[in-house]
Amino acid sequence: MAEDEKISQPGEDAQAPSPKRKAKRGWIIGGVVAAVIVVAGAGFWVWHETPSFCNAICHSPMDSYVDTYYSGDQGMLVTAHAEAGNNCLSCHEPVITEQVGEVMKWTSDDYPMTADGTKLADGADMASEEFCAKSGCHDMDDVVASTWGFEGNGEQFNPHSSHQDLALECGDCHKAHEKSVLMCNQCHKLNMPEGWEAPNAA
Structure with missing residues (x-):
């Protein structure tokens, strides 16, 4: 073997990646x-x-x-x-x-x-008429119109249009994460929606 003969090293002939390929x-x-x-x-x-x-x-x-x-x-x-x-x-x-x-x-x-x-x-006590009747949620006119004689009670009864209107907020009856309460039944004995309770129910 001639002295000036080069011995190729592993990878010596491999081409370096082009800049384009790296990019x-x-x-x-x-x-x-x-x-x-x-x-x-x-x-x-x-x-x-x-x-x-x-x-x-x-x-x-x-x-x-x-x-x-x-x-x-x-x-x-x-x-x-x-x-x-x-x-x-x-x-x-x-x-x-x-x-x-x-x-x-x-x-x-x-x-x-x-x-x-x-x-x-x-x-937070969220269930106020202002909150519940905001745009995209409940329309109170529709709510009132649809609840005369609710749950088979007499047509004169409407929990959303009563003598207590100014004293009650939605959240006084409607409870999100606990049993809802029909406040009308503090005085009356009305049919209640399924699962609801009378005020002060034991």
Whole structure:
């Protein structure tokens, strides 16, 4: 073997990747990463819209609220909303400042609960006519028109057009995550909707 004969080393004859190929590979990797982020973000957003999101981390205090959403209990307003295709965010519209405050309370374990430990003691009293009759929800004229003689009672009875109109809010009778109460039955003995209770029922 001649002294000046070169012995080729492994990979010596291999060509280096062209700059074009490197650039193309970079774009592909970037595109895949971006697609994964978009899909993950979309999946998170869809999950965020479901009741199971609410108690995935915050078991206390949210378990009871999510359980009632799926309970099918006709005495709870949440059931009618669930059957109509509404979810938690249909009523509980997320406000970033409010959500940050909730996270702070949850992480510091600073949220008072009811005596039975199932609900927030300082939960918002949302069910007002102003809230329930907002655009896209209930039309109070339709509600009044459809509830004369409700549940087979006399045609003169309408819980949404009574002598108590100015004294009652929607939430005095309609309860989202507990049994609804027919306040009329403080004085009357009217037929109640399925699952409802009379005031002060034991």
